[in-house]
Amino acid sequence: MSFDADVIIVGGGLSGLSAGITMAREGLNTILLERGEYSGAKNVSGGRMYIHSLLKLVPDALEKAPLEKPITKETYLMFCENNKKISFSFEEKGKRNSYSVLRAKFDRWLANEAENLGLLISYSTNVYNAYREHEGITLETDKGALKAPIVIDASGVTSVVFRSLGLRNFSPDKWMLGVKEVVKGNGLEREEGEAITVVNAIKGAKGGGFIYTNKDTLSVGFTITFDSIPKSEKPAKDLVEEFREKMGIEGEVLEYSAHAIPYYGYKNLPRLYDKNVIAVGDAAGFLINDGFTIRGMDLAIASGMVAGIAVKKLVESRNYENTEIYYKMLEESFILRHLELAYNRFSVINSSLSLYPDVICKVLSDMFTVSEDRRTLISDALIRLKESGITLGKALDDLRKVVL
């Protein structure tokens, strides 16, 4: 049986390109299939990249990658009932740990880097089916069929290869919806970038809003669980518009996009490997939302790199079924460890995020009000928790999960 390549990657987003760059450097004969006309044409991201993985992949990225602004100011904003809100900011000028990015520009640049290293990318190529044949995987695309002994599924949350092989169910209950607009900017005077995380901006919406400052624009978006999406004709677009209005952001909308986000959590991760196939990035469910950081991009790059090294070993040994080595390498990397660390906070966010802002606002309001009924902070907090139907046991348990 002759194969078209040592390995085929499905999807030219961050995870697929990172796998492709790693394997091109290792001299593997690799083809990447991307359904968009170029990388970045089809993907959506809030736009804040933690750059530690990127610097491993492209060590001189700070000099040459199309990054927007270094994020050095964090603002947290929590809305409560009756126009109350809590906000706080933290600034660390000069910090270079995360940058705002615009994916259409960024992914295109990364694809160009990959092609310069010799990776063969076939654009406008949609993979619609995958099946096992002759000890390898055959991929059906709108440009014909291709075969390889190893396939990396980097197709994002829909994970076309794993689903076609029956290794994954179509599972929107494990996804969130992310909507984003790029708005011609105001409030961009600050030379370094700012991230604003917003909780409880839209009543009943389980999720949160974000704003990142780019060089000339703002990225404004909202993430929400599918079960709490308000009913309307255009729920996704309405959501981001309502959020923008609430935040008082005006300006021409240059770009609008909506996309599913994996939301499995460490303990419910889907299958990550099987004979001849490996999943990376969103296709593997690698996303962290721990209330402080929303991260998928650094995990996508890192998992792509790990997959590239794992595949090199598989090709050298000609044992294409032994994909468990990928999982073992993931266990040794930061990826699964960080997912596990975030799991407790993730479970609080998932189940109780909307319960606490009102309680905290009431307690703060009481503390800043002087009257004859003044109470101690602790007795006031206990009373406000009770009024909101939250037992002390639950509050302590949630606090433990957030802190530990």
Ligand SMILES: Cc1cc2nc3c(=O)[nH]c(=O)nc-3n(C[C@H](O)[C@H](O)[C@H](O)COP(=O)(O)OP(=O)(O)OC[C@H]3O[C@@H](n4cnc5c(N)ncnc54)[C@H](O)[C@@H]3O)c2cc1C
């Ligand atoms: C609204 C929103 C906000 C987010 N905010 C952030 C953030 O601020 N920071 C952060 O780190 N992460 C954020 N994320 C998550 C982050 O965008 C993802 O984790 C990351 O993009 C995953 O990269 P990936 O390469 O695995 O998948 P993707 O970026 O989804 O790339 C998949 C690629 O596969 C291609 N493809 C799909 N199906 C096929 C097919 N059948 N055939 C061929 N090609 C195919 C697509 O065109 C695409 O190019 C956000 C996500 C959303 C939706």
